Amino acid sequence: MRYFYSAKNLAGQxxxxxxxxxxxxxxxxxxxxxxxxxxxxxxxxxxxxxxxxRRIPGLNFLTGFFKVPLADKLFFTRNLMIMLxxxxxxxxxFEVLSRQAKSKKFKKALSAISARVIKxxxxxxxxxxxxxxxxxxxxxxxxxxxxxxxxxxSLEMLAEQMEREHQLRAKVKTAMVYxxxxxxxxxxxxxxxxxxxxxxxxxxxxxxxxxxxxxTRIVLNLAxxxxxxxxxxxxxxxxxxxxxxxxxxxxxxxxxxxLLGLKIPILANLIRETNSVSVLRSLSSLLSAGVPVxxxxxxxxxxxxxxxxxESLQKASLAVxxxxxxxxxxxxxxxxxxxxxxxxxxxxxxxxxxxxILKRLADFYEEEVxxxxxxxxxxLEPILIVFIGAGVGFFAVSMMQPLFSGMGNIR
Numbered sequence: 104m105r106y107f108y109s110a111k112n113l114a115g116q117x118x119x120x121x122x123x124x125x126x127x128x129x130x131x132x133x134x135x136x137x138x139x140x141x142x143x144x145x146x147x148x149x150x151x152x153x154x155x156x157r158r159i160p161g162l163n164f165l166t167g168f169f170k171v172p173l174a175d176k177l178f179f180t181r182n183l184m185i186m187l188x189x190x191x192x193x194x195x196x197f198e199v200l201s202r203q204a205k206s207k208k209f210k211k212a213l214s215a216i217s218a219r220v221i222k223x224x225x226x227x228x229x230x231x232x233x234x235x236x237x238x239x240x241x242x243x244x245x246x247x248x249x250x251x252x253x254x255x256x257s258l259e260m261l262a263e264q265m266e267r268e269h270q271l272r273a274k275v276k277t278a279m280v281y282x283x284x285x286x287x288x289x290x291x292x293x294x295x296x297x298x299x300x301x302x303x304x305x306x307x308x309x310x311x312x313x314x315x316x317x318x319t320r321i322v323l324n325l326a327x328x329x330x331x332x333x334x335x336x337x338x339x340x341x342x343x344x345x346x347x348x349x350x351x352x353x354x355x356x357x358x359x360x361x362l363l364g365l366k367i368p369i370l371a372n373l374i375r376e377t378n379s380v381s382v383l384r385s386l387s388s389l390l391s392a393g394v395p396v397x398x399x400x401x402x403x404x405x406x407x408x409x410x411x412x413x414e415s416l417q418k419a420s421l422a423v424x425x426x427x428x429x430x431x432x433x434x435x436x437x438x439x440x441x442x443x444x445x446x447x448x449x450x451x452x453x454x455x456x457x458x459x460i461l462k463r464l465a466d467f468y469e470e471e472v473x474x475x476x477x478x479x480x481x482x483l484e485p486i487l488i489v490f491i492g493a494g495v496g497f498f499a500v501s502m503m504q505p506l507f508s509g510m511g512n513i514r
Contacts, residue, residue, distance in 0.1 A: 128474040171209045177265040184258035247392045278476035301326035318501040362409035387461035
């Protein structure tokens with residue numbers, strides 16, 4: 104049989120091609136002998152760019168507004184597990200859950216999946232066509248559940264992982280809400296002052312006929328520009344924001360964003376801990392489900408947002424494929440993973456309880472993220488007060504100084 108494959112070589116580069124073999128296991132064995140690690144296999148069509156929709160780099164960030172929320176996927180996964188445990192058939196479960204789905208996109212996807220499962224296709228194979236909703240980690244866990252006859256256990260693991268991820272995101276967002284509200288309100292008040300208050304003060308200065316200090320002239324010129332060209336100012340801000348988003352979507356921009364995140368003193372610790380939790384939790388779930396170590400590391404790396412964490416797992420998976428332990432393969436990345444993670448990993452590998460220890464470490468670091476979020480809120484509050492106070496003080500001095508000078512001249 105002819106297979107179309109996508110595989111990774113020892114240098115970490117992905118290559119695609121065709122191969123003749125008796126079955127999928129034979130394909131994997133042939134590629135392994137050649138020094139390749141199989142990523143994707145297809146008998147119908149060649150995987151990769153030939154079948155992907157063409158997108159303009161950076162513009163696909165708009166699809167983020169139409170993603171299925173994590174909470175909806177968590178609700179679906181947990182309820183699917185309960186329905187299957189209750190004896191309801193897989194197609195019927197999908198039919199019921201599609202009616203309950205709030206998102207139109209999710210509703211359509213579940214209906215389509217149900218129709219294809221009824222025709223006899225495996226759930227994991229169908230989910231592969233809905234990767235935007237169900238990532239490869241999700242698909243792989245379901246596939247292992249189907250192969251071992253433990254689909255409900257796989258769904259339970261996925262539900263637990265997604266619930267933890269949802270809670271983690273909520274903690275981080277909560278920590279950032281207060282500073283964000285303060286900054287937005289300060290900017291809006293500043294714009295209001297420049298558009299309405301400063302022009303009236305300028306009239307008063309003209310009537311007094313006083314010589315304006317340098318700082319006052321800066322404020323007045325800025326207010327004049329905003330009042331005359333506010334549309335241009337708004338368009339400039341939107342264009343600048345667009346450029347930042349697009350650049351961060353590109354490879355070099357993603358690398359820079361990840362580097363900045365790891366270097367900013369206040370945020371660096373939080374980013375390391377949240378990424379560590381994602382690594383530990385995902386690896387634990389995949390290994391518990393029975394996914395091979397190399398495959399589990401490769402899939403986990405694909406779920407990470409930080410470029411350097413993603414790169415560390417991709418390179419470490421190549422080392423593990425050559426025979427190294429997970430703990431040894433991550434030693435070169437001590438700047439990302441704490442010594443406790445590496446030491447506990449080594450203990451887990453020696454005792455044969457890697458998945459359990461990874462889970463305990465993930466629980467521990469989730470608590471650390473909670474504490475870090477609390478510290479972050481406490482640390483940002485005085486910093487914001489100082490910056491906003493400095494801005495208000497600069498504005499007040501710039502506006503009041505000419506008034507006092509004018510009043511002195513009148514006397």
